[in-house]
Amino acid sequence: MNIYVHEFKSISRSVVTWSIAIFVVMLLFMSVFSSFAADAEMLNEMMTQFPEELLAAFGMTGLDLSQVLGYFTLVILFVQVMVAVQAANYGFGLVSIEERELTADFLLTRPVGRPKILTSKLLAALTGLAITNVLVWITTFVLLPIFSDGRPYDSGILALLLLTVTFIQLFFLTVALIISLFMRKIRSVTPFSMALVFGLYVLSAFSSMLGEMPLEDITPFKHFDGGYIVANGAYDSPLIFISFALIVISVIGSYFLYARRDIHSV
Numbered sequence: 001m002n003i004y005v006h007e008f009k010s011i012s013r014s015v016v017t018w019s020i021a022i023f024v025v026m027l028l029f030m031s032v033f034s035s036f037a038a039d040a041e042m043l044n045e046m047m048t049q050f051p052e053e054l055l056a057a058f059g060m061t062g063l064d065l066s067q068v069l070g071y072f073t074l075v076i077l078f079v080q081v082m083v084a085v086q087a088a089n090y091g092f093g094l095v096s097i098e099e100r101e102l103t104a105d106f107l108l109t110r111p112v113g114r115p116k117i118l119t120s121k122l123l124a125a126l127t128g129l130a131i132t133n134v135l136v137w138i139t140t141f142v143l144l145p146i147f148s149d150g151r152p153y154d155s156g157i158l159a160l161l162l163l164t165v166t167f168i169q170l171f172f173l174t175v176a177l178i179i180s181l182f183m184r185k186i187r188s189v190t191p192f193s194m195a196l197v198f199g200l201y202v203l204s205a206f207s208s209m210l211g212e213m214p215l216e217d218i219t220p221f222k223h224f225d226g227g228y229i230v231a232n233g234a235y236d237s238p239l240i241f242i243s244f245a246l247i248v249i250s251v252i253g254s255y256f257l258y259a260r261r262d263i264h265s266v
Contacts, residue, residue: 002120003116003120004121004123005124010097010124011125014128015128018082022083022132023135025078025082026140029078030146030147033148034149036065068144068148068151069157069161070230072153072161076161076164076226080224081197081198081201083133084168084169084171084172084197085194087168087171088196088197089176090128090173091172091175091177092177092179092180093180093186094125095180095181095258096183096185114258114259117258118255122173129169136165140158154233156233160229160235164229167220172197174251177254179192179196180192181253182257200219200220201221203218220243223236223239223242223243224243
């Protein structure tokens with residue numbers, strides 16, 4: 001069977017599950033926006049009572065939650081975390097599944113080179129992530145007009161916020177993949193995915209709480225901070241270049257390591 005087709009079929013159920021979960025989360029958050037906006041003055045006053053460090057940890061510094069994009073910044077943060085876990089799951093499982101299920105000998109004895117095998121696996125994972133990504137865009141453009149109560153918002157900034165989902169997916173897919181190639185065997189991808197995603201999220205939170213720190217240079221949650229995007233109408237260019245560099249290095253490094261990996265089989 002074609003490797004790409006086989007790999008995509010193996011994650012298809014996961015794609016459906018994650019897509020439904022993200023849709024439900026977005027629906028729940030957006031459906032209560034009108035309640036937030038109705039009590040805008042009280043809400044903004046309440047926000048001033050929270051410690052600045054706490055607001056910074058959740059990327060809420062300077063946000064007006066009574067505005068569509070201000071509120072959507074919170075929504076996109078939860079979406080980022082969810083797609084990050086999904087992408088990390090695929091990245092950690094991309095190569096390790098053969099060793100875990102002892103099917104590597106069958107795959108590697110086929111007349112197909114390792115670079116083509118890895119490319120097929122990556123394309124399958126990217127297809128699954130793209131489906132989830134498209135759902136996020138469709139959900140946003142369907143639900144925002146319904147629940148925004150006619151309030152105006154900048155569609156350009158909204159597009160920038162939605163594009164962060166793609167960058168987050170690519171970052172965690174590729175970084176998880178190269179990390180998995182440094183490990184001998186991964187019995188379950190979930191603990192590694194959760195540790196990677198929430199570890200980097202915590203770094204982002206502490207970086208925001210404690211001010212300018214080198215920690216923010218390695219976490220994409222800081223590179224693609226929704227609050228910064230809404231406030232400035234653009235990405236923080238120096239930081240996103242770090243994400244792009246890590247993605248490229250991870251992809252190149254993964255091909256190099258996979259070609260030389262001593263893969264255990266039956």
